[in-house]
Amino acid sequence: MKTLPADSAQSSETGRVINDFSIHVATVNGSGSQSSNSVLMRSIFQMGIPISGKNLFPSNIAGLPTWFTIRVNKDGYIARRNDVDILVAMNPQTAFEDVKALKSGAVCVSPSELKLNDVRSDVKHYQVPFGDLAAQATDQIKLRKLLTNMLYVGVVAELLGVDNEEIIKSIKRQFDGKPKAIDLNLNAISIGRTWAKENLKKADPFYLEPMNKTANKIIIDGNAAAALGCMFAGVTVLTWYPITPSSSLCEELIDYLKEHRVDKATGKATFACVQAEDELAALGMALGAGWAGARSMTATAGPGISLMAELTGFGYFTEIPTVIFDIERVGPSTGMPTRTSQADLTKAHLLSHGDTKHIVLLPGSVEECYLFAIEAFDIAERFQTPIFVLSDLDLGMNNWMADPFPYPTKKLDRGKVLNAEELEKLGKFERYKDVDGDGIPYRTVPGTNHPLAAYFTRGSGHTEKATYTEKPEDYVNLMDRLARKYNTARKYVPAPIVDYVSNANVGIIAFGSTDFAIYESRDQLKVANIPTSYLRVRALPFTDELRTFVEKHEHVYVVEQNRDGQLRDLIRLELPDLAMKIRSIRHYDGLPIDARFVTDAIMEQER
């Protein structure tokens, strides 16, 4: 086995680890720790240091354990890291387990009364009398719990060296327009900070130092990014049913639309948002709206996708545009609703009975959540079919650093829609005829004032003129055209991102949020003398680059976050003659995949 590169960036001269560690805050959900974690994360980000923030939360409203992880990394690695360097153990329910899981030499900040130093002597403990400090911060008992969260921000800020100016900026941002809350929280942070300064002796290697790597960057979650994309794509109809982890996409979108798509003078909206009675109705409405000419969408997660199966097939067969976001969570069944997964890939791709295959877009960053949302509406209308955008909980609900999103330069593509004048000129209209040879027919929308405009949409067998048929040749003609249309999509969907390394025998293929771990793992593998090429799939159907990539490498590892190797299977079906080259790395415990997992798995097989 080759030597593993060191994970820690400990300087041999000073013994210090600067800007490269992860902070893990354990709290109880519903205790209000989200604001304080956000303030801590933002303050570090504002110091110019790359960060990512992940919320590991339960499917519950209050009282169960939750963890927030801030990864600080000077090199810009923002995937999850398995090792915890600094634990803030605020939850008595999980404190013992949390401390036991630490590696030797880690740091633990905890309330004094938990006496965690008895549990692990090889961990550096900072014990803080949070109860007493909270009493100093406020005489209102109700507020003490909330302010305790800010106390640990003060303690951690002092230990790591977070600039006070940045804390003040983050607090002001967090409690914008609420001067009382700003004062109260700043005071609590200051109490924590002062106490730590006076009572704790720094005895760990972890330090923050200002950098310049986050200038002009934004922090955003994938669902908000996708919502922005939908608004700038000109969405007009959103129909949805609440489900974790997709609800925030719809709620963010509704907020944006209310702000930016309502006429200030008349109060009238250029959009309709409907919370449906279930996912069947959500997709039924989206299809009805798409059929009648609106840019429509819905967003859901695995269980919703299962319910949408019948109508998705209907939309495929009758050729109605709409966009379906699937923010994947762990299945099957209810599964683990607040954990992440990439296990809906084949389900979404082949959803419904009969021969169906759908175009699926696979964003791998918050920026792509935004860009692919815009793209999805164009592709849906160009191809007159339901389009899936597959994101996941990690990408959708966690905080990611990104460059500001570009304003779209491409005009909206509304596809092949005939209006009354065009119908008059053509003198005939056959809804399902392949006029252009690309498999994509022409359509009209209800309300078109021309005697030729009307046609009958039906989920049963239909001819090119949209009349009922059970004739074998009509059915084959239709199914073959749909297959032709799907093949046309290969040239339209986002092509993969490919990075060839000249001396690499090993290729890696991944999609979606797995990208962050691959980015980091490839550097680790490089240090271990395993140079790798990388292809990130960004859509189904596959494009021609896939074959070339697999042909060029001895082994190709398909890395994904599901049990069965769904992308691996689809690639083997696509390239049966190359199937023997394809290997599989699968991570499916509900936590986001980490780089070390990928590196270990590849080194294991490449030794």
Add this chain to the structure above:
Amino acid sequence: MVQSPSKDNPAPQPVTNRIGLTQADYKGSPSTLCDGCGHDAITSQIIKAFYELGLEPHQVAKLSGIGCSSKTPAYFLNRSHGFNSCHGRMPSVATGANLANDTLTLIGVSGDGDTASIGLGQFCHLIRRNVPIIYIVENNGVYGLTKGQFSATADYGSKLKSGVINDLPPIDLCGLAIELGCGFVARSFAGDPKQLVALLKAAASFKGSAVLDVISPCVTFNNHEGSTKSYKYAKEMETPLHELGYIPFYEQITVDYDHGTEQDVELHDGSHLRLKKLGHDYDATDRLGAINTIQQANAEKKFLTGLLYINENKPSFPDLLHLVDKPLASLTEAETRPPKEVLDQIMASYK
């Protein structure tokens, strides 16, 4: 039907409605249902009502679910867009079509299986939202297309051809619709064309969900002795609540109505519906009275027809959404993509 040329005038102009279309312009493809099917009788009245109203076919969209009844939109209004959706899902599709373009007149045709069983949830939520649509349930108490199983509207004690007795209580779609706040609830019979055409016209003048539960006998699977949805049973048992007269908005009202024996309802488009009392003193605007009447009729095994309930004061779904005047489907890029400054401003807020 286009009128035949008369002896006195051998080359007449075809008879047209107020927008210059003949009744043939409102027809569809030939029906493939069984001869004598109640659904075909309803189809004829839809053609007649839309023709007489002079509705622009291109401004109508016809929708359905799955089943014999759901095939019928192919048999009328060939010049309107049609949508034969999935089983029980017509209400959601219609809701979406309304969101995209609320200037369209929607007519939905469903059956008792499609509405009272698989689609019951969507039916309820369509009504709850008050989506503007003429919603016709062609109710025959059986699943025709799968060869005669009981549906959820089959009356207690009614008998299948095979002799099987229904031992479950029926779902009364009119009672349910009123309970859910529906503002236009009617029951009729495929064998009562005069009443049906007046109800269809009134429903087309109503802005909101208008539910018409029309008993429509299945001649093949539920027209025998012992069935409570047969032609014979319905003809014998039909008790109209009132005689209906419809006066369209484009015709001047020439006759005053008699407050003692008639009720006048003004509909959203300015048309009027006159309800001439027949024996009963029935007030179609009294919600509780309507519920009581339905329950009592069911207990007494009476088949009451007519406009059971009307309330024109409920806001329709598009009213609640405060949409721009133009249909959402016809908005342009300039109207739906905010300018670059908006994106810049949002990006700054995430920094």
